[in-house]
Amino acid sequence: MGVIRDCDIRSxxxxxxxxxxxxxxxxxxRSPSGTQRRQQKRQGASSSNPGVATHSxxxxxxxxxxxxxxxxxxxxxxxxxxxxxxxxxxxxxxQKLSEGRKVTCRLLGxxxxxxSPEELQKQATVKSSVLEVLLEITKFxxxxxxxxxxxxxxxxxxxxxxxxxxxxxxxxxxKDKVLFCSTENGRSSFVRQLEPDWHIxxxxxxxxxxARFIKYQxxxxxxxxxxxxxxxxxxxxxxxxxxSI
Numbered sequence: 001m002g003v004i005r006d007c008d009i010r011s012x013x014x015x016x017x018x019x020x021x022x023x024x025x026x027x028x029x030r031s032p033s034g035t036q037r038r039q040q041k042r043q044g045a046s047s048s049n050p051g052v053a054t055h056s057x058x059x060x061x062x063x064x065x066x067x068x069x070x071x072x073x074x075x076x077x078x079x080x081x082x083x084x085x086x087x088x089x090x091x092x093x094x095q096k097l098s099e100g101r102k103v104t105c106r107l108l109g110x111x112x113x114x115x116s117p118e119e120l121q122k123q124a125t126v127k128s129s130v131l132e133v134l135l136e137i138t139k140f141x142x143x144x145x146x147x148x149x150x151x152x153x154x155x156x157x158x159x160x161x162x163x164x165x166x167x168x169x170x171x172x173x174x175k176d177k178v179l180f181c182s183t184e185n186g187r188s189s190f191v192r193q194l195e196p197d198w199h200i201x202x203x204x205x206x207x208x209x210x211a212r213f214i215k216y217q218x219x220x221x222x223x224x225x226x227x228x229x230x231x232x233x234x235x236x237x238x239x240x241x242x243x244s245i
Contacts, residue, residue, distance in 0.1 A: 090140075092242055100141065100215070101140070103143050104145075104198070104199045105144070105200040105201075106201045107146065112124055113125040124158045126162060128165075129237070138167075144194055146181070147187070159175060187206065192210070197215050198215070199216075207232060211232055218232075220235060
């Protein structure tokens with residue numbers, strides 16, 4: 001019995017050793033170095049037999065080889081799959097306004113090309129670049145526009161300009177939410193009575209006066225202004241604040 005067991009153990013060891021050798025040889029042949037050695041052998045054989053040189057060179061290229069262009073295309077597919085979607089303007093507006101639901105905004109220098117009440121006595125022109133942002137704000141905010149004017153004709157010009165720009169038809173704004181006053185303090189009083197989450201203005205004095213009453217403010221100025229309070233932001237224009245241009 002002891003002899004039989006010794007024979008069984010030696011037989012098992014021989015079989016295991018043979019299996020390891022086969023696996024090692026297979027992995028060696030599958031490795032790049034093994035492939036290279038096989039290619040070198042084929043190339044050596046083809047040099048001694050010129051008649052089969054073309055066939056030998058073709059067979060030297062691994063069937064599973066990938067070109068750099070294939071790798072590049074595969075990487076592009078991976079990058080596109082994992083690249084996050086670019087946020088929409090509506091998402092940016094909501095994020096910038098911190099989900100605020102009520103906004104008051106001055107017209108001169110922000111929505112209109114004109115910058116003084118005297119100019120409104122001649123014409124009123126809505127900035128084309130601000131329309132998209134303005135319409136996005138009206139989709140989820142209660143928006144009030146306001147301005148100081150010198151006469152009734154200026155009011156009419158402003159309302160006509162807003163209507164022709166499509167603000168009353170495309171957005172959620174109504175004419176009753178366009179407010180007019182005769183003094184700068186009147187505009188400040190409008191804002192305090194409405195208690196908005198955001199006020200947008202181009203007059204630094206008004207912005208400074210309202211800083212302690214309004215949660216957030218945006219000071220629109222073509223010149224870089226110093227930040228007067230932690231809740232006051234500044235930008236050259238309304239559309240640039242929201243990154244739409």
